[in-house]
Amino acid sequence: MVYVVLAIAIVLAVFVIGVYNGLVSLNVKIKEAWSQIDVQLKRRADLIPNLVETVKGYAAHEKEVFENVTAARAALMSAKTPKEAGEADKALGGALGRLFAVAEAYPELKAQEGFINLQKELSDTEDKVAYSRQFYNSVVRQFNEKVVVFPSNLIAGMFGFKQQEFFQAEETEKEPVKVKF
Amino acid sequence: MPNIYQNISSNKRDTVVIMVLFIAVVSFIGWFVGNYFYDGSGVTFLSLALIFSGISGLASYYTSDKIVLAISSAREVSHDEAPDLYNLVENMSIASGIPMPKVYIIDDSSMNAFATGRDPNHGVICFTSGIIQRLEKRELEGVVAHEMSHIGDYDTRLMCIVSVLVGSVSLLSNWMTRGFFFRGRRRSSSDGGELGGILFVIGLVLLILSPIIATLIKLAISRNREYLADSSAALITRYPNGLANALRKISQDTEILEAANSATAHLYITDPVRDRVGSSISNLFNTHPTIEERIKRLEAM
Numbered sequence: 001m002v003y004v005v006l007a008i009a010i011v012l013a014v015f016v017i018g019v020y021n022g023l024v025s026l027n028v029k030i031k032e033a034w035s036q037i038d039v040q041l042k043r044r045a046d047l048i049p050n051l052v053e054t055v056k057g058y059a060a061h062e063k064e065v066f067e068n069v070t071a072a073r074a075a076l077m078s079a080k081t082p083k084e085a086g087e088a089d090k091a092l093g094g095a096l097g098r099l100f101a102v103a104e105a106y107p108e109l110k111a112q113e114g115f116i117n118l119q120k121e122l123s124d125t126e127d128k129v130a131y132s133r134q135f136y137n138s139v140v141r142q143f144n145e146k147v148v149v150f151p152s153n154l155i156a157g158m159f160g161f162k163q164q165e166f167f168q169a170e171e172t173e174k175e176p177v178k179v180k181f
Numbered sequence: 182m183p184n185i186y187q188n189i190s191s192n193k194r195d196t197v198v199i200m201v202l203f204i205a206v207v208s209f210i211g212w213f214v215g216n217y218f219y220d221g222s223g224v225t226f227l228s229l230a231l232i233f234s235g236i237s238g239l240a241s242y243y244t245s246d247k248i249v250l251a252i253s254s255a256r257e258v259s260h261d262e263a264p265d266l267y268n269l270v271e272n273m274s275i276a277s278g279i280p281m282p283k284v285y286i287i288d289d290s291s292m293n294a295f296a297t298g299r300d301p302n303h304g305v306i307c308f309t310s311g312i313i314q315r316l317e318k319r320e321l322e323g324v325v326a327h328e329m330s331h332i333g334d335y336d337t338r339l340m341c342i343v344s345v346l347v348g349s350v351s352l353l354s355n356w357m358t359r360g361f362f363f364r365g366r367r368r369s370s371s372d373g374g375e376l377g378g379i380l381f382v383i384g385l386v387l388l389i390l391s392p393i394i395a396t397l398i399k400l401a402i403s404r405n406r407e408y409l410a411d412s413s414a415a416l417i418t419r420y421p422n423g424l425a426n427a428l429r430k431i432s433q434d435t436e437i438l439e440a441a442n443s444a445t446a447h448l449y450i451t452d453p454v455r456d457r458v459g460s461s462i463s464n465l466f467n468t469h470p471t472i473e474e475r476i477k478r479l480e481a482m
Contacts, residue, residue, distance in 0.1 A: 029278075036275070124268050131276035134419070139278070 019146075019155040026143040030164060033136040037167075040132050041076065041089060044125040048073045048092075051118050055099060058109040062102050068095040096122075133167050140164050185421070185482045188412035195405045196339070203398050207346050207353075210391055213384045214357045226353060234348030242341040246298045246305045253295075255285040255307050266313055266321075270306060273325045277417045279333040282306045286313070291436035295449045296328035297337055304332040311436070316427050323414055323424025327450060330413035336406050343399050350395040357388050403468045411475055415482050425479040432472040 052066050072095045076088035100119075103109050110116075144163045147156040211227025241248070260267045267284055274281040282296070282304030292312040298304040306328050313321065331337075387394075415421035431451050452469045469475075 033278075040275075124272075127268075127272055128275055131272050134276050135278055138416075 016155055019152045020159060023143070023146055023152070023156060023159070023161050026139065026146065027161075029139045030136070030143060033132070033139045037129065037132045037136055038085070040125060040129045041085065044122065044129060045073050045076050045092070047118060047122050047125060048096075051099070051115075051122065054112070054115050054118060055103055055109065058106045059102055065095070065098050065102050069099050071095075137166050140166055185412055185416045188478065188482060189409065189416065192405060192409035192412060196402065196409070199398060199402050199405065200343075203343070203346055203395075203402075206391075206394070206398075207350055210350060210353050210388060213388060214353045226356065227349070230349040230352040230356075231345065233352055234345045238341050238345035238348065241344075242299055242338070245337060245341075246303065249295070249297050250285060250305065250307070253287055253307065255287045257283055257285050263313075266308065269318070269322055269325050270329075273322065273329050273417060277326070277329055277333060279329050280304065282329070282332060284308075286310055292316070292431045292434045293449045293451065294324050294328055296331045298332055299337055300335065301332050304329075306332070311434075312431070315434075316430060319418075319420060319423040320427035320430065322418055323420070323427050324450060326414035326417040327410050327424055330410040330417065331406070334406070334409060334413060336410070339406065340399075340403065343402055347392075347395040347399050351392045354388055354391050397466075400466060400468055404470045407469050408475070408478065411479055412482070415479060421479040421482045425476045428472050428476050428479075 048069060052069055055062075056066060069092070072088065072092040076085065076092055079085040079088045103115070146152045147161050147163050208227060211224070211230065214226050258267070263284070263286065266286075270284055271281060273279075279301050282298060282301075283306070285305065285307040287307060287309045289309045290311040291309055292315055294306070294308045294312055296304065296306045306325070308324075312324065316324065411424060414424050418424070428451070451472060452467060
């Protein structure tokens with residue numbers, strides 16, 4: 001009889017440990033996925049100075065646009081919380097939109113190989129930001145599933161694991177970018 | 182119609198079911214050979230067969246990437262040599278969480294791709310120059326995602342285990358033949374008369390057919406993993422139609438990939454030896470599901 005109880009206890013312990021470890025390691029993956037988003041945002045920010053210099057070479061008088069871009073980039077680099085980073089990212093997106101609108105008026109600039117490469121790299125980096133956000137959401141989804149599904153929800157409740165938030169596009173991000181001349 | 186997540190779950194379930202059945206069949210064969218043809222126990226024979234088969238399996242598992250790349254005359258490319266392709270692979274790596282594999286290109290105008298490597302940290306992915314040029318970005322993205330899913334789902338490891346099992350079955354069947362012809366049937370007098378005789382004959386027939394049965398099971402697993410790679414790719418790209426369109430374009434391509442042969446055929450995204458073998462083969466012997474069925478499942482997601 002004692003052996004049966006012991007066997008059951010061991011099986012239960014193995015189950016609890018397994019589920020707990022699963023939750024904890026998903027938590028770590030979520031943190032890593034979040035910092036990967038940061039990596040891509042910083043990579044995008046690094047391309048900006050080169051881009052500004054290239055456009056300045058042709059349109060030095062458009063000072064306001066350059067100042068906006070540089071200020072937005074600085075805000076992104078110094079953002080401390082995810083919320084600040086999201087807002088700074090939005091501002092940078094808008095400023096970049098205006099920069100490219102300015103570049104439209106200079107055909108020699110548009111044809112220049114350096115400019116074309118920078119545009120391509122920037123576009124690719126923005127793809128990477130989108131994919132890293134998608135991955136973050138998929139890891140959060142896996143974690144949240146475990147937190148609500150039976151029987152792992154019992155363990156999650158015991159140790160205080162709560163569902164985490166998905167990365168949502170901000171409300172104003174969904175509006176089309178307004179370009180003013 | 183099943184959505185992406187349901188597709189992935191059911192494909193993974195199918196793998197488990199097939200593998201459990203396969204292991205049961207192999208164990209039965211081991212027991213049968215041991216008990217009926219030799220005085221030794223079935224467990225001994227099964228273990229021996231698994232060990233022999235396992236050694237060659239392990240050897241090929243660890244060198245799989247190098248051998249396949251050498252046979253296919255592929256060359257590695259860096260970010261600067263093929264920036265568009267490299268960026269695509271990097272993006273899929275970010276979206277799926279699978280570490281970035283090494284990227285190779287085969288200079289051939291036909292359209293195909295494969296992935297190999299013993300685990301995601303040693304991944305290798307290879308494309309023909311034909312597929313890179315002729316597919317649009319979102320279609321190539323689907324192909325890249327499909328190949329990376331093979332790496333992420335540990336398909337190389339699974340197929341190696343399956344090959345070890347198939348090899349064991351062949352060995353056991355081989356030993357049975359020698360046992361039958363040189364040693365004769367043992368224990369004939371201790372069998373339960375007619376019933377024992379019938380069981381013996383059934384077992385014998387199964388044993389003769391076992392290598393074929395094992396190979397059919399291996400091909401069934403291969404097809405199942407292809408469906409899984411398709412549905413995993415749809416999840417990574419969130420755009421199943423990209424891969425569906427790519428498959429459609431590939432199926433209309435009549436060019437033959439020179440560097441492929443039947444030994445490496447199962448690794449490619451579509452069967453490269455399909456048209457070379459002459460008359461139509463029944464679907465059971467295909468390493469890949471039919472392209473029409475794959476497109477149908479993708480477009481229903």
